[in-house]
Amino acid sequence: IPMISPSSTNPKVTEVGDYIFRICFIDPFQGLVMAKFAANTLKVKRIAILQDVKTDYSVGLTNFFRENFIKLGGEITSEESYSQGDKDFNAQLTAIKSKNPEAIYIPGYYTEVGLIARQARKLGITVPLLGGDGWDSEKLWEIGGEALNGCYYSNHSSTDDPNPILQKFVVDYKARYGGQPDAMAALAYDAALVLIDAIKRAGSASPDSIRMALAATKNFPGATGSITIDEHRNAVKNAVVVEVRNGKYLFKESVAP
The missing domain is CATH 3.40.50.2300 (Response regulator)
Known part of the structure; x- marks a missing residue:
């Protein structure tokens, strides 16, 4: 059937x-999409990764993103981890900040990403946060608020x-x-x-x-x-990159296979 x-x-x-x-x-394409966006649109060369080691989704996206970003000439400054359900990310973010990345890739779910964004901004981390379709929820802004302004994630569509x-x-x-x-x-x-x-x-x-x-x-x-x-x-099919801005999820660009 x-x-x-x-x-x-x-x-x-x-x-x-x-x-x-x-x-x-599929995730190999989704990892490539954000690697291309980071390298070609944002023009960043140095990225840190903060992954959820308890989900195959996050681990898989991390692997695909890392592989493609390095192929595009980028450098992974550091890799830190957390587990789904965690609330405190200050130790990981402090370690990431010490390496001075130009962006942070967080291929997790909105429940943790919103908290991570708030804690990152409180620590003085101002670089863009990047992610995947696990961010896609109206609740993302409810959790992260203004800390998410200027952040981006790959998705299947955008209402914009x-x-x-x-x-x-x-x-x-x-x-x-x-x-x-x-x-x-x-x-x-x-x-x-x-x-x-x-x-x-x-x-x-x-x-x-x-x-x-x-x-x-x-x-x-x-x-x-x-x-x-x-x-x-x-x-x-194409993927889209969504920009988070003032509680809205804005269509940024479409990326072809």
Whole structure:
């Protein structure tokens, strides 16, 4: 039976079987996106990393970011760690500050990132903080507040993106549920649309026919961008970089595979 994951970014997910697909990009690409953004857009050469060693997500993103940033000529000044649920990051941030990085990459979840941002600013660390899609939540600003101004993270979509399909989704979502949809909502919407499209093209309810139609998906116009399924059943698509500014999550740029 075909299965589509809207949001599983770990590359191992689709390796389990030929019937497993995903609509989101994978972590190796997400790490590359922020490495490129740091090197080419922010023009920084020296970055520190603060990772959550208890989650495969954070450890994986750290590895992909480190590898690509070094390939682009960057230097990792230091690597510090924490565990999900921690509240005090002062020791790690003090160690990071002593190495004078130009930015800090924090591939964790918004629950810790907001606290880290506040504590970093209190210690006098003013450089940009960078992260991944684990930052994506309206609660990020509630936790971190103004300490997050001028920080950036990679994501699957941004409600600030002018993509007309996304903008229609945002309007419809607000009308039904109230509030802004996050990227996970947009990915789930796209997963349903891609599946419906595959069923129509298959002309059958046969799992094998639907699987083949899903595998043949090319340039499908979704809310999170144009979606093509590759030979590994992963979605080939752009990522976006989001800037946090005064409680808003602003579209900064789109990065192609």
